[in-house]
Amino acid sequence: MSRDYNAEAKDHPDHRYAYDFDYLMHEYMLKTFAPYYVADNALELGCFEGNFTRLLKHRFTAVEAVEASSDCIAVASAKVGSEVKFHHSTFETFEPERHYDNIFLIHTLEHLDHAVDLLSRIRGWLTEHGRLFIATPNAHAASRQIAVNMGLISHAAAVTPAETAHGHRKTYSLDTLLAEARAAKLRPVTHGGVIFKALANFQIDAALQAGIISKEYIDGCYELGRVYPDLCSSIYVICERGAAS
Numbered sequence: 001m002s003r004d005y006n007a008e009a010k011d012h013p014d015h016r017y018a019y020d021f022d023y024l025m026h027e028y029m030l031k032t033f034a035p036y037y038v039a040d041n042a043l044e045l046g047c048f049e050g051n052f053t054r055l056l057k058h059r060f061t062a063v064e065a066v067e068a069s070s071d072c073i074a075v076a077s078a079k080v081g082s083e084v085k086f087h088h089s090t091f092e093t094f095e096p097e098r099h100y101d102n103i104f105l106i107h108t109l110e111h112l113d114h115a116v117d118l119l120s121r122i123r124g125w126l127t128e129h130g131r132l133f134i135a136t137p138n139a140h141a142a143s144r145q146i147a148v149n150m151g152l153i154s155h156a157a158a159v160t161p162a163e164t165a166h167g168h169r170k171t172y173s174l175d176t177l178l179a180e181a182r183a184a185k186l187r188p189v190t191h192g193g194v195i196f197k198a199l200a201n202f203q204i205d206a207a208l209q210a211g212i213i214s215k216e217y218i219d220g221c222y223e224l225g226r227v228y229p230d231l232c233s234s235i236y237v238i239c240e241r242g243a244a245s
Contacts, residue, residue, distance in 0.1 A: 003068075005069040005072075005167070006070060006072075008069070008111075009069045009071060009166070010071075012162070012165060017048070018049075019202055020205045021201045021205055021233075024218065025233060025234060026052050026106075027055070028195055029135055029234065030055055032236070033238065034059075036131055036133070036189065036190065037059075037060075038102055038127070038129055038130055038131050039127075040061045040101070041060055041062040041063070041101050041102065042063050042102040042103070043102070043125065044064070044066070044103075045066050045104065045108055045122070046066070046108035047066075047067045047072060047073070047086070048069075048072050049072055049076050050065075050076025050079040051079075052106055053079070054080050056084075056104065057083055057084055063083070064084065064086070064087065064100075065084055065086050066089055066094050067086065067087070067089075068088075068090045070088055091112070092118065092121075099126060099130065101126075101127050101130045102130065102133065103130065103131070103132045103133065104133045106133070106134075107135060107136060107137060107234070109172070110137060110170050111168060111169060112169060117184075119183075119184030119186060122184075123185060123186055123241055126241050128241070129240070130240070130241065131238055131240055132186060132238070132240075134236060134238075134239065135234050135235065137172070138174075138193060138231075138233060138234055139156040139171040139172060139173040139176075140231065141197050141231060142196065142197060142198045143199055143203075143233075147200070157170075157171045158171065174193070174230060174237075177191070177235055178191060178237055185242055186240070186241065186242055187240045187241070188237050188238070189240055190238050191236060191237040192226070193231070193232025193236070194234045194236060195218065195221050195222050195232055195233045196222075196224040196225040196228055196231050196233075197231070197233035
């Protein structure tokens with residue numbers, strides 16, 4: 001079945017593709033990832049509207065991005081300028097001209113139809129000592145488990161109608177994320193969670209705007225997430241190519 005990537009990236013009247021909290025998360029992700037960077041070039045797989053791309057541009061000397069939505073590329077390229085090279089392509093058809101030291105797949109794996117096959121393909125784009133940084137929403141986030149107990153979703157790993165509209169295919173937990181990385185012959189270096197989360201994204205946005213919670217509260221949730229990764233908003237695994245099979 002063909003996909004309309006422009007449509008998947010659009011907001012809907014009752015749910016947004018990304019909330020302010022999602023953008024706030026990016027800084028914490030990069031803080032978590034920074035000790036594991038290799039050299040100074042990066043490839044972003046799935047840039048949406050370029051917020052994460054902009055942060056990468058400030059941290060690496062050469063940045064490229066692959067995005068299937070032409071609408072997203074238009075917004076992202078206007079945001080970051082000519083310093084980033086964009087490729088309008090699906091991951092299935094992208095043919096890189098080089099290998100990369102750092103590849104970022106941030107809240108994108110859950111959108112892929114054949115995740116393990118594509119991870120195997122992406123593995124071949126890494127330099128010998130390169131690293132792949134994968135982050136996804138977490139099925140076991142405290143907020144999601146609360147939603148299950150409220151009867152809002154059937155089970156933690158369910159893909160909700162709103163998520164389906166935005167192209168989600170799967171909801172990962174740490175064990176399934178690690179299993180797929182290993183199935184693709186990637187070697188996990190480390191894994192964990194980013195930001196303990198007891199509220200839905202839209203609720204966090206509203207609480208921040210109302211002054212009910214503060215940036216310091218989010219800082220505290222980030223530190224708590226180091227202790228309880230399985231209850232975090234996002235989960236991640238950082239991988240290397242591993243031994244050839």
